[in-house]
Amino acid sequence: MKTVNDYREIVGDKIISDLYKKSRKLSGKSVVHINSTYYGGGVAEILSSLVPLMNDVGLDAGWRTLRGSPDVFSITKKFHNALQGDPIHLTSIKKKLYTETNEDFSTYTHLDHDFVIIHDPQPLPLIKFYKRKQPWIWRCHIDLSHPNEKLWHFLKGFILQYDDVIISHESYRNNIPFEEKIISPVIDPLTPKNMDLSERTINKYLHKYKIPTDKPLITQISRFDKWKDPIGVINTFKLVKEKVDCRLILCGSMAGDDPEGIKIFENVERKANNLIEKGDVILLNFDNNILVNILQRISDVIIQKSIREGFGLTITEALWKETPVVASNVGGIPLQITDGEDGFLFEPNDLDGFAKKIIEILKDPEAYKEVGKKGKEKVRNNFLITRLLGDYLDLLNETLDCR
Amino acid sequence: MKTVNDYREIVGDKIISDLYKKSRKLSGKSVVHINSTYYGGGVAEILSSLVPLMNDVGLDAGWRTLRGSPDVFSITKKFHNALQGDPIHLTSIKKKLYTETNEDFSTYTHLDHDFVIIHDPQPLPLIKFYKRKQPWIWRCHIDLSHPNEKLWHFLKGFILQYDDVIISHESYRNNIPFEEKIISPVIDPLTPKNMDLSERTINKYLHKYKIPTDKPLITQISRFDKWKDPIGVINTFKLVKEKVDCRLILCGSMAGDDPEGIKIFENVERKANNLIEKGDVILLNFDNNILVNILQRISDVIIQKSIREGFGLTITEALWKETPVVASNVGGIPLQITDGEDGFLFEPNDLDGFAKKIIEILKDPEAYKEVGKKGKEKVRNNFLITRLLGDYLDLLNETLDCR
Numbered sequence: 001m002k003t004v005n006d007y008r009e010i011v012g013d014k015i016i017s018d019l020y021k022k023s024r025k026l027s028g029k030s031v032v033h034i035n036s037t038y039y040g041g042g043v044a045e046i047l048s049s050l051v052p053l054m055n056d057v058g059l060d061a062g063w064r065t066l067r068g069s070p071d072v073f074s075i076t077k078k079f080h081n082a083l084q085g086d087p088i089h090l091t092s093i094k095k096k097l098y099t100e101t102n103e104d105f106s107t108y109t110h111l112d113h114d115f116v117i118i119h120d121p122q123p124l125p126l127i128k129f130y131k132r133k134q135p136w137i138w139r140c141h142i143d144l145s146h147p148n149e150k151l152w153h154f155l156k157g158f159i160l161q162y163d164d165v166i167i168s169h170e171s172y173r174n175n176i177p178f179e180e181k182i183i184s185p186v187i188d189p190l191t192p193k194n195m196d197l198s199e200r201t202i203n204k205y206l207h208k209y210k211i212p213t214d215k216p217l218i219t220q221i222s223r224f225d226k227w228k229d230p231i232g233v234i235n236t237f238k239l240v241k242e243k244v245d246c247r248l249i250l251c252g253s254m255a256g257d258d259p260e261g262i263k264i265f266e267n268v269e270r271k272a273n274n275l276i277e278k279g280d281v282i283l284l285n286f287d288n289n290i291l292v293n294i295l296q297r298i299s300d301v302i303i304q305k306s307i308r309e310g311f312g313l314t315i316t317e318a319l320w321k322e323t324p325v326v327a328s329n330v331g332g333i334p335l336q337i338t339d340g341e342d343g344f345l346f347e348p349n350d351l352d353g354f355a356k357k358i359i360e361i362l363k364d365p366e367a368y369k370e371v372g373k374k375g376k377e378k379v380r381n382n383f384l385i386t387r388l389l390g391d392y393l394d395l396l397n398e399t400l401d402c403r
Numbered sequence: 404m405k406t407v408n409d410y411r412e413i414v415g416d417k418i419i420s421d422l423y424k425k426s427r428k429l430s431g432k433s434v435v436h437i438n439s440t441y442y443g444g445g446v447a448e449i450l451s452s453l454v455p456l457m458n459d460v461g462l463d464a465g466w467r468t469l470r471g472s473p474d475v476f477s478i479t480k481k482f483h484n485a486l487q488g489d490p491i492h493l494t495s496i497k498k499k500l501y502t503e504t505n506e507d508f509s510t511y512t513h514l515d516h517d518f519v520i521i522h523d524p525q526p527l528p529l530i531k532f533y534k535r536k537q538p539w540i541w542r543c544h545i546d547l548s549h550p551n552e553k554l555w556h557f558l559k560g561f562i563l564q565y566d567d568v569i570i571s572h573e574s575y576r577n578n579i580p581f582e583e584k585i586i587s588p589v590i591d592p593l594t595p596k597n598m599d600l601s602e603r604t605i606n607k608y609l610h611k612y613k614i615p616t617d618k619p620l621i622t623q624i625s626r627f628d629k630w631k632d633p634i635g636v637i638n639t640f641k642l643v644k645e646k647v648d649c650r651l652i653l654c655g656s657m658a659g660d661d662p663e664g665i666k667i668f669e670n671v672e673r674k675a676n677n678l679i680e681k682g683d684v685i686l687l688n689f690d691n692n693i694l695v696n697i698l699q700r701i702s703d704v705i706i707q708k709s710i711r712e713g714f715g716l717t718i719t720e721a722l723w724k725e726t727p728v729v730a731s732n733v734g735g736i737p738l739q740i741t742d743g744e745d746g747f748l749f750e751p752n753d754l755d756g757f758a759k760k761i762i763e764i765l766k767d768p769e770a771y772k773e774v775g776k777k778g779k780e781k782v783r784n785n786f787l788i789t790r791l792l793g794d795y796l797d798l799l800n801e802t803l804d805c806r
């Protein structure tokens with residue numbers, strides 16, 4: 001089980017000692033995190049690192065997942081998309097199933113903790129079904145900049161009951177009618193997705209997944225999703241390919257229950273058909289953290305041509321591997337990249353800009369090593385799990401002081 | 404949320420009043436159930452009924468699920484099969500992943516309940532990682548009559564630490580080196596799988612799933628699994644079909660990750676190819692509780708030609724619907740059926756016996772209505788969720804008395 005000390009070599013003694021200091025008043029206090037799943041997705045990933053570390057610094061930190069039927073989770077998936085701006089047919093049966101799922105769960109989930117932290121909309125209504133004995137915090141990991149109005153109005157009925165609301169980004173704040181805190185996401189440098197890997201492991205995976213390394217490599221790691229603009233990546237690659245012989249990898253897992261993802265994947269396959277047959281474009285549809293880690297390490301450039309982006313943890317991961325990143329100037333990306341300093345930013349529709357910069361990097365990779373190094377330092381100082389742990393300890397201390 | 408009172412009309416006032424009596428000394432005591440999943444499979448199904456009812460009679464009953472990676476759950480699936488007699492390559496990495504998963508979970512799962520009830524092998528090692536402050540009970544739902552010796556030896560290392568072990572059937576007892584209790588499984592008459600349905604709902608589903616009702620119907624509800632002998636069912640049906648024009652439905656959900664199930668399904672398809680094309684045999688591969696409920700109600704005969712069977716809850720479900728059942732005399736089936744009284748039993752290889760009885764029933768369904776009625780009474784008196792709740796209350800009371 002991970003301990004805070006494991007991060008000492010990465011973040012230095014001072015950070016570790018600060019974490020212990022921040023936890024002193026919280027020692028023995030109990031906190032419970034509730035989200036919708038133990039596996040799959042960024043929230044489960046962060047909690048799987050955060051919760052053990054909270055215990056390690058002396059809190060009694062628990063982690064529960066909401067019980068919901070597949071039907072209910074397909075409704076909350078629609079909620080998720082609608083919070084990001086999609087239309088939704090918000091029927092009373094949807095609201096009822098959602099609320100009842102939380103009520104049912106509350107009957108056999110006894111919360112006598114000192115703090116309750118609810119993640120994302122799935123377990124949001126829980127607060128309605130408890131006699132509140134402790135501070136309740138809602139931690140929303142979703143892009144809230146363009147929420148569907150009707151849904152937002154409905155959800156606010158629950159949100160308003162919370163003591164604190166945490167969002168990921170400044171730009172989500174406009175719609176929240178009360179003070180909220182901003183905590184940006186982080187990566188864990190010790191997970192399979194980010195840890196250092198031996199040459200042997202890397203070669204084993206390259207062989208297994210048949211990834212050639214004879215030409216320079218450009219990679220985008222992203223779900224096959226319109227907001228990630230995979231077609232735009234293909235078109236950018238065509239421009240690059242005119243000047244430098246190289247390969248493009250698009251790597252993204254695809255849930256079997258995501259018909260839109262499958263459609264987009266097939267569309268990309270059609271559009272890039274010739275390039276795929278020649279082996280210049282490689283589409284990978286695996287959900288393997290070590291593979292992602294390796295691609296981020298061996299690529300000459302990581303591209304992220306998103307049209308919209310929440311925070312963009314794939315950028316954080318790539319920066320951590322010292323690989324130059326060329327990305328869209330949207331969402332949380334400019335929080336992570338200072339253009340020309342530790343990466344490169346272009347407007348999403350500026351294909352020429354993307355292509356020109358990628359060509360420059362591929363032609364003279366040595367010249368961009370420094371950029372990669374600075375990217376890693378940016379992440380080390382701002383976007384590692386130890387910072388998140390500190391943020392939560394600060395928040396709990398503040399909440400304690402206010403009581 | 405379900406309450407014990409909802410069952411009053413089904414089981415009568417006496418049973419309900421007994422449940423309240425049994426719960427008096429337990430009022431306010433806390434108990435936590437831990438299993439591996441909130442959805443899918445019989446254990447989750449039973450807990451989704453049992454846990455709310457335990458709360459309803461005055462206990463603080465909680466329900467948690469173990470966090471495990473897909474890799475670990477594929478290991479515990481192998482354990483499950485090996486406990487039922489399959490061979491297993493029990494490597495130290497398997498043991499390590501299994502044990503560590505439980506250790507990890509224990510670090511953020513604080514158990515200060517009055518009773519801990521662990522279901523099946525997945526969370527079995529948890530006991531090793533707690534300072535035991537309360538009785539721990541291991542409830543095993545698996546057929547333990549022929550466990551793989553090496554695995555059993557390994558698991559006993561954990562089992563021996565428990566205060567109580569509950570198994571489902573007398574015949575599993577031979578391998579357990581200490582006293583254990585037998586609690587046979589039950590069904591919940593108020594779930595979608597067992598509740599009464601309106602004519603309108605039934606017709607809607609029959610239409611949706613294109614199920615014809617112009618000929619007498621024989622149905623087996625079972626996974627496509629060698630132990631359920633689907634090929635034997637097809638061969639039995641051929642014998643019946645020589646005498647009575649009728650149809651056979653084989654209905655079983657099939658997990659996408661079960662390659663053996665897919666192979667068996669395809670084998671059945673091949674073997675019954677002509678009959679399927681003529682529409683005389685219908686294979687349904689859906690996991691829909693209401694569909695199962697309807698098939699059990701509209702069929703003229705339910706067949707269950709298992710070669711091995713744990714308890715056989717599909718039998719219990721069918722009996723509850725007053726449909727005559729013709730089944731193998733194996734495992735838990737004879738506990739539920741008294742041959743000639745409330746159903747019919749044959750040795751698994753006695754195809755002629757099966758066929759002859761089915762023909763008799765199809766030829767004179769009226770004559771077998773009484774058998775169906777008696778089947779329902781057997782279930783009412785022995786295999787409903789209220790009985791299980793009572794068993795658990797008894798167990799907790801006893802445990803309390805021993806302290």
